[in-house]
Amino acid sequence: MAAAGRRISSFSIFGVIHAVQTFSHGGGCLVDAAGPSHCRANGQQAPSFALAAPPPAVQASGAVLTLEQAISMAMSANPALRSVTLSLAISDGARLQAGLRPNPELSLLREGMSSNSGRTDTYQLSQALELGGKRGARIRLAEQDRALALGDVHVARADLRASVTAAYLAALTAQEHAALARQSLELSARASNAAGRRVAAGKISPLEQTRSRVAEAGARLELSQAVADAALARRRLAACWGSTEPLQRELITPDLDLAAIPALSQLQARLEASPQMARARRQIARQQAQVELAKAERMPDLTLSLGQKKDRVSDVTQTVVGLSMPLPLFNRNQGEVLTALRSVDKAKSDAEVAFLRESDALADAHQRASLAQEQMDSMRQDILPAAQSAFDAAVTGFELGRFGFIDVLDAQRTLFQSRAQYLGALAARYRALADLQRYLAPDDTAGNLPTDRNEQ
Numbered sequence: 177m178a179a180a181g182r183r184i185s186s187f188s189i190f191g192v193i194h195a196v197q198t199f200s201h202g203g204g205c206l207v208d209a210a211g212p213s214h215c216r217a218n219g220q221q222a223p224s225f226a227l228a229a230p231p232p233a234v235q236a237s238g239a240v241l242t243l244e245q246a247i248s249m250a251m252s253a254n255p256a257l258r259s260v261t262l263s264l265a266i267s268d269g270a271r272l273q274a275g276l277r278p279n280p281e282l283s284l285l286r287e288g289m290s291s292n293s294g295r296t297d298t299y300q301l302s303q304a305l306e307l308g309g310k311r312g313a314r315i316r317l318a319e320q321d322r323a324l325a326l327g328d329v330h331v332a333r334a335d336l337r338a339s340v341t342a343a344y345l346a347a348l349t350a351q352e353h354a355a356l357a358r359q360s361l362e363l364s365a366r367a368s369n370a371a372g373r374r375v376a377a378g379k380i381s382p383l384e385q386t387r388s389r390v391a392e393a394g395a396r397l398e399l400s401q402a403v404a405d406a407a408l409a410r411r412r413l414a415a416c417w418g419s420t421e422p423l424q425r426e427l428i429t430p431d432l433d434l435a436a437i438p439a440l441s442q443l444q445a446r447l448e449a450s451p452q453m454a455r456a457r458r459q460i461a462r463q464q465a466q467v468e469l470a471k472a473e474r475m476p477d478l479t480l481s482l483g484q485k486k487d488r489v490s491d492v493t494q495t496v497v498g499l500s501m502p503l504p505l506f507n508r509n510q511g512e513v514l515t516a517l518r519s520v521d522k523a524k525s526d527a528e529v530a531f532l533r534e535s536d537a538l539a540d541a542h543q544r545a546s547l548a549q550e551q552m553d554s555m556r557q558d559i560l561p562a563a564q565s566a567f568d569a570a571v572t573g574f575e576l577g578r579f580g581f582i583d584v585l586d587a588q589r590t591l592f593q594s595r596a597q598y599l600g601a602l603a604a605r606y607r608a609l610a611d612l613q614r615y616l617a618p619d620d621t622a623g624n625l626p627t628d629r630n631e632q
Contacts, residue, residue, distance in 0.1 A: 243430035267322035300483030308475025327455030341610035545608035
């Protein structure tokens with residue numbers, strides 16, 4: 177048990193020890209890598225089981241894809257993120273338009289069509305003068321729209337990072353499951369061949385051969401399913417950066433922090449700094465800027481006119497100066513002001529809803545991370561050592577003639593399944609950590625992305 181515990185503790189994160197069983201066709205010895213060879217006393221031919229050292233996740237010479245590389249590719253090529261980022265360019269255009277002043281108006285007024293009947297021509301240039309701070313209010317609203325668009329980008333980047341992390345780990349887990357399934361099928365096939373030879377020699381009952389063939393068929397089906405799942409997971413990962421081609425590069429274990437998970441209260445205290453809550457605050461500021469604009473538009477604009485009036489009969493030219501302003505008797509923009517005020521109330525309520533939603537999601541991710549950690553600890557301390565011990569006992573019992581070969585096969589498959597469950601617990605913990613990062617840290621991976629001019 178101690179030796180098994182030492183072997184289990186040497187597991188890498190996803191580089192789970194793959195057992196390679198080799199059936200000897202001569203010599204009749206059972207070889208255990210943890211100890212010396214043991215030969216059957218009666219000299220019967222027996223399969224040998226060599227537990228090899230854990231191989232690397234991928235060949236050193238092969239092309240690999242790391243988690244950070246996958247995230248970088250998604251950040252630069254994801255169509256949805258690119259669409260959200262284009263909102264910044266749109267908001268820049270709106271900001272430029274908001275700062276423009278009204279164009280002057282040139283008009284010509286002719287009274288009378290005949291020069292002999294006192295025809296007069298009036299040339300007039302009019303300029304609207306915005307009062308009440310409308311231009312400044314429009315600019316502030318446009319800047320808040322840009323800040324909101326930037327918040328959308330930060331939220332999209334945080335969501336994309338978490339989604340790529342989950343897709344990468346799902347593909348990596350499926351890749352390792354397929355490797356375990358291949359090992360299980362190899363064992364089952366060799367077991368079936370060995371059982372056939374021993375039945376032919378009259379050493380065991382034909383029932384043992386039938387059971388070994390059933391086990392081999394089951395292992396073949398499991399391998400087909402594992403390969404299909406791995407291909408689907410890799411295709412989903414490639415879709416994160418807009419690729420429709422199957423992913424050919426191997427995946428390796430990410431170097432993520434496995435430190436103790438902070439308490440939920442500590443994480444919730446940092447929730448206000450999340451991209452989601454920052455965007456909710458920007459939405460409130462945007463609606464408040466809309467209120468300022470609606471109030472500014474209650475002030476009517478003043479139109480200044482300057483021109484000349486020329487009488488064609490007397491050939492007299494007169495200067496024309498005029499001022500005009502709408503009288504705010506009926507329309508004082510009261511409907512827009514009320515709408516803007518209610519929009520502020522709605523944005524505040526939406527922020528409260530967002531906080532509750534993100535807080536619940538944070539608690540869910542924290543619980544999943546804690547549960548996965550408990551499962552990993554339990555498997556490292558109890559399940560994996562017990563499965564390894566059962567396999568060692570089955571091998572020893574088979575050597576001494578106390579167990580059938582199918583018992584060794586069942587023990588080996590149980591060990592494989594335990595390691596597969598350990599992979600699943602690791603992947604679940606990583607996905608939960610990715611969700612925690614989604615709701616906690618502000619986006620610091622924007623690179624050359626334009627920043628909010630109003631942010632401190």
